[in-house]
Amino acid sequence: MRHGPDITRIAALIGEPARANMLQALMGGQALSAGELAVEGGVSPATTSGHLRQMAEAGLIVPRQQGRHRYYTLAGPEIAQVLETLIGLAEAQGHRRTRPGPRDAALRRARVCYDHLAGAVGVQVFQSMTGRGFLHLSGDTVAPTDAGVVFLDGLGVDLAPLRAGRRPLCRICLDWSERRNHLAGALGAALFDRMQGQGWLRRAQGSRVVDVTSAGAAALARFFPEAGR
Amino acid sequence: MRHGPDITRIAALIGEPARANMLQALMGGQALSAGELAVEGGVSPATTSGHLRQMAEAGLIVPRQQGRHRYYTLAGPEIAQVLETLIGLAEAQGHRRTRPGPRDAALRRARVCYDHLAGAVGVQVFQSMTGRGFLHLSGDTVAPTDAGVVFLDGLGVDLAPLRAGRRPLCRICLDWSERRNHLAGALGAALFDRMQGQGWLRRAQGSRVVDVTSAGAAALARFFPEAGR
DNA sequence: CGGATGTTTCGGGCCGGGCCGAAATGTCGG
DNA sequence: CCGACATTTCGGCCCGGCCCGAAACATCCG
Numbered sequence: 001m002r003h004g005p006d007i008t009r010i011a012a013l014i015g016e017p018a019r020a021n022m023l024q025a026l027m028g029g030q031a032l033s034a035g036e037l038a039v040e041g042g043v044s045p046a047t048t049s050g051h052l053r054q055m056a057e058a059g060l061i062v063p064r065q066q067g068r069h070r071y072y073t074l075a076g077p078e079i080a081q082v083l084e085t086l087i088g089l090a091e092a093q094g095h096r097r098t099r100p101g102p103r104d105a106a107l108r109r110a111r112v113c114y115d116h117l118a119g120a121v122g123v124q125v126f127q128s129m130t131g132r133g134f135l136h137l138s139g140d141t142v143a144p145t146d147a148g149v150v151f152l153d154g155l156g157v158d159l160a161p162l163r164a165g166r167r168p169l170c171r172i173c174l175d176w177s178e179r180r181n182h183l184a185g186a187l188g189a190a191l192f193d194r195m196q197g198q199g200w201l202r203r204a205q206g207s208r209v210v211d212v213t214s215a216g217a218a219a220l221a222r223f224f225p226e227a228g229r
Numbered sequence: 230m231r232h233g234p235d236i237t238r239i240a241a242l243i244g245e246p247a248r249a250n251m252l253q254a255l256m257g258g259q260a261l262s263a264g265e266l267a268v269e270g271g272v273s274p275a276t277t278s279g280h281l282r283q284m285a286e287a288g289l290i291v292p293r294q295q296g297r298h299r300y301y302t303l304a305g306p307e308i309a310q311v312l313e314t315l316i317g318l319a320e321a322q323g324h325r326r327t328r329p330g331p332r333d334a335a336l337r338r339a340r341v342c343y344d345h346l347a348g349a350v351g352v353q354v355f356q357s358m359t360g361r362g363f364l365h366l367s368g369d370t371v372a373p374t375d376a377g378v379v380f381l382d383g384l385g386v387d388l389a390p391l392r393a394g395r396r397p398l399c400r401i402c403l404d405w406s407e408r409r410n411h412l413a414g415a416l417g418a419a420l421f422d423r424m425q426g427q428g429w430l431r432r433a434q435g436s437r438v439v440d441v442t443s444a445g446a447a448a449l450a451r452f453f454p455e456a457g458r
Numbered sequence: 459c460g461g462a463t464g465t466t467t468c469g470g471g472c473c474g475g476g477c478c479g480a481a482a483t484g485t486c487g488g
Numbered sequence: 489c490c491g492a493c494a495t496t497t498c499g500g501c502c503c504g505g506c507c508c509g510a511a512a513c514a515t516c517c518g
Contacts, residue, residue: 005319007312008249015241016476024236034495047477049496059322068485068494078318083236085314089307090234093288130367137366138359176234247506263465276507278466297464297515 013058014086018043019051023060027080028208029115031064031071077184080114081173088176108177110210112203116173116188117195121212121220123178125191128224135170135183142170144187152187155223157194162186242287243315247272248280252289256309257437258344260293260300306413309343310402317403337406339439341432345402345417346424350441350449352407354420357453364399364412371399373416381416384452386423391415 014020018041025032025040032040038048052072055061060079061072074080110121117125129135134148144152149159162169171185183191195201200216203209212220243249247270254261254269261269267277281301284290289308290301303309339350346354358364363377373381378388391398400414412420424430429445432438441449 005316007253007315007319008244008246010244010319010322011240011249011315012244015237015239015244017237018476020237020240035493043476044478045495046479046497050476053496070495078321082314082318085311086236086240087234089311090236090239092307093239245506264463272506273508274465275467275509279506282466299465 009058010060010082013055013060014083016051017041018047019055022048022051023055023074023083026061026072026074027083027114028112028203029073031073033069033071035069037072074114077114077171084113084118084173084176088174091176106204106209106211107207110201110212111208112192112210113173113175113182113184115192116182116184117192117201117210118173118175118177118182119210120178121210122182123175123180124220124226125224126172126182127180128226129183131226142172142183144170152191155191155194156198157187157190159187162190238287239289239311242284242289243312246270247276248284251277251280252284252303252308252312255290255301255303256312256343257341257432258302260302262298262300264298266301303343306343306400313342313347313402313404320406335433335438335440336436339430339441340437341421341439342402342404342411342413342437344421345411345413346421346430346439347402347404347406347411348439349407350439351411352404352409353449353455354453355401355411356409357455358412360455371401371412373399381420384420384423385427386416386419388416391419
């Protein structure tokens with residue numbers, strides 16, 4: 001018997017098709033009801049209930065009662081992070097469920113990673129911001145520079161409430177499809193939120209895919225140009 | 230049924246006690262024979278053989294025949310990365326196998342992460358190097374600065390052969406016990422190697438623990454002082 | 459070549475846990 | 489208060505897969 005944290009329980013929970021499907025459905029960041037998750041998992045409500053209880057007990061998901069529905073969300077960004085990492089590895093090993101379809105390409109281009117933007121567009125945003133000196137990386141802290149604060153303000157993102165929260169302002173998250181970093185943390189979420197509010201991005205129904213509107217494409221090219229590397 | 234990579238297979242492989250133990254044993258970076266892994270997993274050689282075949286087929290481990298032994302290693306740093314991430318989550322959720330023992334503290338201080346240094350000491354090295362301007366982070370690339378090249382040369386680490394290899398020179402790896410970054414990639418491995426060669430660090434037998442010698446403690450304090458943040 | 463050691467294959471036992479239907483519980487709306 | 493809908497609990501089925509011992513290979517050594 002070895003010491004240290006017990007990874008078996010969590011991995012076993014993820015390593016079961018019905019549960020894995022439910023978790024991946026929750027990667028969209030939205031809360032889903034037990035019934036919806038039953039559909040995602042492809043099993044009966046009765047079976048689903050058992051699965052949800054287990055995952056909640058293990059701290060992977062969190063229930064919120066609302067009327068006669070019970071909604072579940074991922075317990076936090078760390079969980080999404082682990083799932084992303086696993087997806088990345090599975091991707092690298094070539095374990096694919098189906099042949100890559102049209103939806104797959106859309107997913108690589110832009111998708112939701114729990115509550116922030118991932119995919120080629122997410123990486124572009126991060127690259128542009130660091131390249132133009134709006135984000136500064138040092139050690140393992142990432143933070144907006146003074147110029148970055150002005151830039152974000154121009155986009156309509158106010159940092160004050162974000163700094164007040166308990167959640168880290170900036171985090172970096174490794175993108176499985178691009179294998180490069182994108183921005184997570186409170187700022188990542190706020191930025192994504194703002195981009196949706198501006199009508200640049202629109203979430204596709206029932207999937208992690210994010211569509212870039214034509215206005216969004218123009219805005220992205222203007223505000224987040226390729227930084228000359 | 231959902232699209233995208235199939236994470237179930239990998240997670241299921243990890244989510245089984247015998248296999249998880251074997252994988253964690255391999256996190257030390259050393260190759261272990263089937264027999265040794267049987268002991269680690271706590272199952273018979275016959276059972277072990279089946280497990281090893283499955284994990285090899287899934288691309289988690291790689292066999293190397295050597296005489297009448299068959300040695301296995303993790304298939305690559307990405308695998309170690311996934312395991313580290315899972316360990317980190319399990320740690321955060323408080324899923325611990327045993328009460329933290331003396332060995333646990335040693336593990337947090339310094340340990341092997343596949344082929345490079347992790348734990349408090351690993352984080353210290355990384356922090357010191359970035360803080361003193363020896364490593365530069367920009368976007369998601371990490372690279373030694375000119376001053377860093379000189380510094381590393383002074384330590385006896387020659388970068389030329391490392392750059393020639395196919396493996397990325399620098400990578401950052403999130404440390405589960407410190408929750409901060411440490412240095413991985415070819416340079417991380419070479420640095421760890423050099424530190425062992427200099428007698429600063431010594432690997433404990435049969436575990437991931439790394440002991441810091443008294444000479445090592447002095448050298449670390451001199452070459453990798455806390456960078457004033 | 460023959461015996462010792464390491465590893466894999468085969469056959470079969472067994473238990474955990476996923477699955478469902480039916481019934482119980484809970485919640486809302488009229 | 490009752491019926492519709494969402495979810496959970498209960499009981500029982502059943503299959504996958506973990507496990508081992510024995511035997512078959514494979515490799516090394518004397």
